Amino acid sequence: MTAWWTHAIQQPNAEQREQASAHQNQLTKPPGSLGQLEDIAIQLAANQNTLNPKVDNVAIRVFAGDHGVVAEGVSAFPQAVTVEMIKNFCAGGAAISVLAKEQGADFKVVNVGAASPVQDHPKLINQPVAAGTKNFCQQAAMSQAQFEAAFELGKSIADQAHQEGMDLFIGGEMGIGNTTAASAIAASLIDLESGMEQQIQDLVGRGTGVDDEGLKLKQQAVLNALTLHKHAKGDAIETLKTMGGFEIVALAGAYLRCGQLGVTVLVDGFICSVAALAALSINEALRPWLIFAHQSQESGHCKVLQALDAKPLLSLGMRLGEASGAAMALPVLKLACSLHNSMATFASAGVSNSGE
């Protein structure tokens, strides 16, 4: 039996895309004047194979995991925050809890590998692969079996949400130290023209807000990891296994599965974009199923978005993670659908079209 992630991802319906594009040009506006809102509606129409795209049934899943690399002093916050925030997500006090509730989205937290046990809760899918990853400056972050378990968990989360009828998937992440992991993964998978040192400077940012000393420690940690795991260069699965976090692996698995299921994904910030980069490196046919929600303030995000040829919808100076940027972009998607589905056409409104 072949591994599930090697199964094909179908391309969206090209004819439906043509029809949606033609329909946009009939609406009472100069062609192209709704900018990216037109692109989004056309993409959703093609992906959903319908004249009337919608995002009514949104699944938001925040994947949480801990990182052994925190021993290198790479975060402004202690590791305990990961578990504390899992509880806060469940209790309804986190930014994403509020944004999901306000918008009627189905929200759940997935413990893929917090460093200490978390009590069960109706909003929590509690299936830790291990008590955090190993410090990837010294050894591989996880074993092959752990990688497969985290990847499989991401897949099963997407399968479950699909069975529940989702029309859009939003993944989020929580993990103290995970911007260091994401920067290392990005550096291993992106071939920038510049040398390794410049690349590290470009891809390592301040995360939760480290000072200059913390930034140096992060850059050094990424350099050490890339040197130790240089065999993984350009290989997404080896890279995820050696430098990943359980939540990043699960996200990549969920994204790939969404592509296989024909479900559109709204990608959140820096860490989620790196998970998308890894997923695309495993199967580039995933690309049309992805929409990029926002440009995070994390300094490496613009390089990652460039590598993905992505035009994010929002730029609000956010750098929170936990799916919050994607949740903020959700109204944009909903309204893009409303415009596509409900605006009058030149013919129906009796408005003169250009040159007709």
Ligand SMILES: O=C(O)c1ccc[n+]([C@@H]2O[C@H](COP(=O)([O-])O)[C@@H](O)[C@H]2O)c1
């Ligand atoms: O999504 C982003 O762009 C983003 C940028 C900076 C930080 N974060 C969040 O901050 C945490 C990681 O930061 P750090 O400094 O501990 O590596 C993790 O829980 C992320 O959700 C998220």
Ligand SMILES: Cc1cc2nc[nH]c2cc1C
């Ligand atoms: C408080 C806090 C909340 C977060 N949410 C996502 N990452 C986070 C990191 C911290 C530190």
